[in-house]
Amino acid sequence: MTFNIALVGCGGMGLRHAHGYVELVKTFGANGAPGVGPVEMIAVCDRHQGPAEKVADLIEEGTGKRPQIFLDYDEMLRDLKGLDAVDIVTDTPMHHRFAITAMEAGLHAMTEKPMGLTLKACRMMRDVADRTGKVIAVAENYRRDPVNRLSRALLDSGAIGKLYFALDVALSSARGGVMHGTVWRAKRDQAGGTVLDAGVHNADMLLYLMGPAASVYAETSTFERQRELRGMESQSPQLAEFYGHRVETGGQKGDMIEHDAADTAFAVVRFGSGAIGQLSLSDTSHGERVGQSSVHGSEGTLIRTPSRSGRPAEIRREGGETIIGDDLLALVPDFSLDAVTAGLWGKDRLGSYDLDFRQTDRKIVAIEYADFAQAAVSGGKPEVGSDEGTAALALAYGVMESGEAGRRVKLDDVVSGAVSGFQNDIDRTMGI
Ligand SMILES: NC(=O)c1ccc[n+]([C@@H]2O[C@H](COP(=O)([O-])OP(=O)(O)OC[C@H]3O[C@@H](n4cnc5c(N)ncnc54)[C@H](O)[C@@H]3O)[C@@H](O)[C@H]2O)c1
Incomplete structure (x- = not known):
């Protein structure tokens, strides 16, 4: 049927x-x-x-x-x-x-x-x-990127030993513009801003690789409250072809938009396993991008590459040993991609791939449809059902709740609503 x-x-x-x-x-x-x-x-x-x-x-x-x-x-x-x-x-x-x-x-x-x-x-x-x-x-x-599937299999198999800590640092610059040229992304009460709208991806990947998070402490800020609304060809050229047809009702190109969503967060996460994570996000790092995504364990470090880039992950060990890309497959002989992903990529084991963003993006969305329909x-x-979707959002909002409260928050309390000071206004404004 x-x-x-x-x-x-x-x-x-x-x-x-x-x-x-x-x-x-x-x-x-x-x-x-x-x-x-x-x-x-x-x-x-x-x-x-x-x-x-x-x-x-x-x-x-x-x-x-x-x-x-x-x-x-x-x-x-x-x-x-x-x-x-x-x-x-x-x-x-x-x-x-x-x-x-x-x-x-x-x-x-x-x-x-x-x-x-x-x-x-x-x-x-x-x-x-x-x-x-x-x-x-x-x-x-x-998480559905085949390179991330391999990274998860490597961590699960103990390829870098016991997991100690993870870094996820994504500091870039929107050059004073509104993210994706979409006014709703400037707004705190619409889950806008890089910490939530983009950070929920970082949160999901951290949980996918490291397991459930127990608590988070963060400092957050909105450094740039007035931002220019630009077309995507100048704001994010890589995505411009997808946004040319959309209708923006919140302003005209060139308008200055009130940006009250958080644009910066520096957070420290404690995972249930005892491991620690550092999550740093901002789109106000002018003139210098800083990106680091890695997991560090008792036997080495896994260096991650940007999701959907196709670039290989790498394991580095003491003494200079480096294992990269397809060579990592030997560490996980039982690893294979699910049938849908394998069908889309044409093989069931891979350490990297050479596709442009468009091709990769549509394959991953195809996996999402298949997963949803199959369930x-x-x-x-x-x-990724309601437990996983909730957990990722709880970590992203946990960062905001901690920043607002000035103290460490437990993720269980964010999930249950026991900690909700930052979100209460949003719920009220949006009539929930
Ligand atoms: N997974 C990813 O990598 C990724 C990337 C971009 C966006 N997103 C998510 O996708 C969602 C959409 O983002 P976007 O960038 O496409 O935003 P967008 O503003 O370009 O598109 C939203 C569309 O929804 C329509 N819409 C809004 N309210 C509606 C209503 N009541 N009835 C019918 N249509 C309505 C708008 O007219 C608009 O065309 C967001 O939740 C965003 O976080 C995810």
Whole structure:
């Protein structure tokens, strides 16, 4: 039986999801991915006609079938027949409302990261998923990169011994501009800012590699409160092709935008295992980028490369021994990629790959669709479900909660809502 999906939100990431869907169909054909079966995007929805048309055109060109277009989400749920699930790629404040409405209507829901606007939003989503028995999945992409799969297998196998600490330092410069030229990303009450919007990826990767986090202490700041709204060709040229069609209603290019989301955080994490992590994020590091992603253990250090770059990870040991890329595979003879990832990359064991960002990005989104559909069709769990989505957001918000409170916070308290000082205003403003 075909699993019918509607894509909701046809902006920058929505277009990338459409590419991912086309990649899934082109790679696996009419019968669908192994263990998953056929998936069809029967509708797309955006409140703006232009972006919805653009995404529908792309899907029609890639698959030969044009999805129906809806400009109103509730109307779509009411009128569209045969729908099994929604893929929610709107800006973050709508994720919980759309996912909850979908599950109440008997549909499965996948949301882009972050899973919800706040931890309260995530708890509401999880309660509805539990009550309705519907699948909630989160389209968290970084961990699905084959190089990150290998890194995880290496750490699990003890290739660098007992894990002591991890560094994840991503200090870059937005050159005084609004991230991705999207005004909602400037706003604290819309889960904007690099610490949350980008940091939730770093959080998920740290948890994926190091295991659950127990507590976090952080200093946070908003250094640049007035930022210029620019087009993506000058703000983030690598992503410009995905954002040209979107409609910005929050301002015009050249406007100065009030940026009240945090733009900088320096955090120290204690993992349940006893290991320590350092997470440093900022887009205000002018003239100098600093990036370091590594895991350090009793037998060596794993050096990570940026997710989706295809560049190989590396293990360095005392005495100068270095093991890199495909040579790392010998350390994990039993490691292999899952069938869907292997189908997309053409092999089930690899230490690096040479693809441009576009190709990699769509393969990873294809994996997300397959994982979601497989869980929904089989009654199983997606790899990144509400527990994993909540944990990643709890670490990102834990950083903000700690910065606000000026003390270390326990992640369990962030998940439960016992610590929520930073998020309370957001919940109030957004009517949760
Ligand atoms: N995984 C990643 O690497 C990645 C990258 C970019 C964005 N994202 C996530 O994807 C989501 C979307 O980000 P984006 O950059 O595409 O933002 P965007 O602003 O470009 O797109 C959001 C789209 O949602 C539409 N929308 C908003 N409210 C709507 C409503 N009520 N009904 C119908 N359509 C509505 C908007 O019109 C817009 O086209 C965010 O949650 C973001 O965090 C993830």
